[in-house]
Amino acid sequence: MDDVFIDTLVKEISDLRTRGIDGITVGAICAAQRAVDSRFGKRLSYRYCVECVSQLRERHSTFAWLIGHQGVFWTRRWMQLWADGEVWDAITRERPFAMAYRWRLEPQWEALKFIFGDVDNEDEASSDDGNMDEDTSTSVPTEISISDFLDDTSSSL
Numbered sequence: 001m002d003d004v005f006i007d008t009l010v011k012e013i014s015d016l017r018t019r020g021i022d023g024i025t026v027g028a029i030c031a032a033q034r035a036v037d038s039r040f041g042k043r044l045s046y047r048y049c050v051e052c053v054s055q056l057r058e059r060h061s062t063f064a065w066l067i068g069h070q071g072v073f074w075t076r077r078w079m080q081l082w083a084d085g086e087v088w089d090a091i092t093r094e095r096p097f098a099m100a101y102r103w104r105l106e107p108q109w110e111a112l113k114f115i116f117g118d119v120d121n122e123d124e125a126s127s128d129d130g131n132m133d134e135d136t137s138t139s140v141p142t143e144i145s146i147s148d149f150l151d152d153t154s155s156s157l
Contacts, residue, residue: 004039005052006111008032013115024053024115030128060112065117079106 012028033049036042063081066072071087074080081101083091092099095150113119
């Protein structure tokens with residue numbers, strides 16, 4: 001559902017060539033709402049969709065903040081962040097929402113940057129190009145989703 005919502009926002013913003021607050025217009029939100037409704041047979045309220053946009057904005061600002069955080073390393077290929085336990089403890093004390101990225105990817109990072117704007121510190125951050133050893137026994141974490149951050153009750157808004 002996230003992909004359809006986000007992809008529709010990107011398409012609408014790109015087609016309109018104009019941006020509202022944080023790049024999102026009412027028309028773009030309504031188009032994303034209609035796309036999700038028709039694709040998944042849902043009946044999302046506009047208010048719920050605005051909350052989804054707020055969560056996307058939080059994902060963007062948190063991931064951007066993490067990229068520039070000392071002691072955090074990331075790979076552009078997988079949009080995955082790594083840090084030792086002490087760094088994660090300090091991060092989550094300062095910004096609890098960041099805990100979501102300890103075990104999960106941000107596969108929509110490029111789309112979030114398009115919607116909400118580029119990040120100045122991205123090129124200066126500790127990064128690699130994703131060339132990691134192929135012989136790793138760790139599994140790739142699951143993707144992050146808007147629904148991970150919203151209560152089930154918010155869909156009735």
